[in-house]
Amino acid sequence: MLNRLSIIIGGPQGAGLETSAQILTYSLAYLRYGVISDREYFSNIKGRHSYVHFNISSEQIPTSLTYPVQLIAALDHETVFTHFDSLEEGGVITYDVFTEEKTLDTTPSMEEDLKIRLRKIFKELGIDGSIKSLVRYISEDKKIHSVPLNYSEIINEAAKKLVLPASQAARYVSSIIIGAVSGLTNVKKKAIEYSLARRFYDRPELAQQNKVIVETVYDKVVREHGPILELAPSKLNHREMMIVSGNDIVAMAKTVGGVRFQSYYPITPAADESFTIESYEKLEVDGLEIGSILVLQTEDEIAAITSAIGAALTGARASTSTSGPGFSLMVEGLGWAGMNEAPVVITYYQRGGPSTGLPTRGSQSDLLFTLYASHGEFPRIVLASGDHLEAFYDAIEAFNLAERYQTPVIHLLDKFLANSIVTLPVPDLSNINIDRGLIIHNGGADYKRFNLSTTISPRAFIGSNCIMWYTGDEHNELGHIDEDPENREKMYRKRMEKIKIADEEIPEEKRLTYYGPEDADVLLVGWGFVKGVALDALKTLAVKGIRTAYLHIRMFSPFPSKSVEKLLERFDKSKVITVEHNYLAQAGKAILINTGVRITKEVVKYTGRPIYLNELVDGVLKILKGEDRVVLTYGP
């Protein structure tokens, strides 16, 4: 029985793979397993290859993904071609026997680059390149256990049982995947039934129809092959688990944090967050409304940020969510918010750039952009979350910081986090505070919005009992245009000094976390989604006798300079490695700018796929052998 299991389920976009993944995750969570899964997909609605990569554990909530995998469940032949190489020796592959004659030539959806690489491999292996030849090869040579299933037969049988036209039953083909995976891993039927009922709570007939297919496949697989990859019963004892994507958890956090105005323009991978908030626009508990949120889909990202700023001026907690191309459009608005000390939150899910880049793939290449975006100088706060739980707390804290320091806050996330689904204990809300900063409710006739007697001026809302002016021009205390050099110097300094106050007030230990033994020899430095894989790498490296620690940076502005500098001093320079999803090792540059310390070793990845545990460990080992830079590329 297995305590750990990695699985890939793959198929064409639009064939129901997401539903399969959701049902499987619910079922695993119901049985108290820890799960993390990453969804990889093209910028496409239907037909291109997509897959979900799971890491399941009976001992802990896993934080990273890794290769090789033990099971591949293929909805189509492209999945077999794309992933066969990722199987561990002795692993299992399930696929449709109907596709056995398929070759690369009959796989038009596959990109030519991969076909060229595969043709070369097939030639070297001496196989003809059909699915049949490939499965035979991996079965013999890599001792892969193949579980061929006849998808159309299964569908037809189910159609008969359900008295449905076969064409309708065929819509549930993704349930074959659920049946195969759960049968092979011995995930109880009861759990699947629970999950189907949950997923299709409003359409019980769909739950029933899918259940028939799942159980047909489940029984067949167990009968013919047995639960080859049986999962050990979970040692975790959570009574409840949340199942959330990064988008979901941020949406929930904003709701808790009091967002009342959220604007957005559709963009991958940010838009789902706004949809989720909109689903909860009326916050109701036991039939009583405790609040409501206005979600506005705007005509572009410029309108998204400027309308959010407008809402913020009236006192509503306001935010917008976007990705790189959208943020590029928001930059002028960001500067206005900086100039006018407007508390607005920008939730920024990074994806592969530049330009359209890899619109559905992950990246961490916008750190330096967010730190310096917009002309002129003004303070901003930049937070970066490393996992779902951090994202939850940071999304709330972003509003507190924005209002406390009256400045735009950029909350950096990435596609990896946005689309990865994890099981998570329900976050503790008891320690969450709402800090609205310095607010004045009776400003009266003499109110000055930019009162210079304090660095952070009391903020009145438009619509309270006083009037105020805002302008993107340099302004005086009232908010009127003022180009006087003395006023300019005072007002400029007032703005800039807010970041100094933030730096003094926000404890550095909240802005970074050091993981691992105090006397570690090797230090990994990272941020964002690197956290999970870095933490797992510490354990793997420890087993190899390498005492490794991980420095996780969670706030880049104001930067925790003193702590970072002190920490880095403790390590041999040749053993400090930045680990990042970008080319430049941007956090390394931010450290250099803020502390003067140059990190010379880097492990980077910019293929748009997440850093996997196996390759990170290899990368660190290469650095320790003397390489300065390792570029990771694993993953289809």
Add this chain to the structure above:
Amino acid sequence: MARKPSDYQSDIWNDWCPGCGDFGIVAAMYRAFSELDLPPEKTVIVSGIGCSGKTPHFVKVNGVHTLHGRAIPFATGIKLANPELTVIVNGGDGDLLGIGVGHFVALGRRNIDLTIILHNNTVYGLTKGQASPTLRRGLRPKALPKPNIQDAVNPVSLALASGFTFVARGYSMMTEHLKELIKEAIQHKGAALIDVLQPCVTYDNIHTVEYYKKRVYKLEDTGWNPKVEKIEEKEEKIVKAWMKSQEYDDKIPIGVFYQDPHTPSFEERIKERIPSYLETPPARQKIEREGKTIIDSEAFRKIFSYYIVETE
């Protein structure tokens, strides 16, 4: 005691060129505000960039002087977060119909209760007289090195096509008439445009006071009825108004072209979904209780039960 027009005048010295048409617009606003007795703290003027962008500084109500082209989305956020505010956008032709035209169209689609006062002088004044989107092809105001080779957009036609439910044109030298238009626009529940012809005395030597004096006439003097009395008339009225908007050469009509009180405002549409919206809009909700969130652990579990699995 009702507020006087001078009560709305700020202390800021107005640095528009002497004789600028914009003075007429501000004067009309002071009078309109006074006659409506608008509370300054519940009134907001939002502007973009350019000569018109300075408008908020000259008026003693809340003023938000924003980015080039973006006055409408800023105003959208202000109004939707606190719909009890009276929000008036002042923007130039380059601002609202050039760089910001997407927002102009989007406002029509939403029919938010905003008043848009378009300072239409056919040139970019503050950058020294370049052609604006309302300058017609073939014309060459004095700063242009060559005649304009881009066609003009007609603000009234575009507003009608975009869904504005109050569409009017005023002339800055006829402040009494303009004042009435501003009052009507503010009182109209929905997106209102007033296209204000406003001579740029410095850079536009074509559209002068003389030019307009010869051409401008009042729609109401011709028995024009802009109002969609019944929703069934909407199509007919909008077509008529659009046809009228094309009249722009020898004779230039001013007054209300079109008014549709039936199409629901955006605020009403939101209220359909969130019944409490107008009583407790985003700006007026309490989001904390003694520094703590109003959603506690129990409420969280209830609200987000969809995401929580009770284990076996």
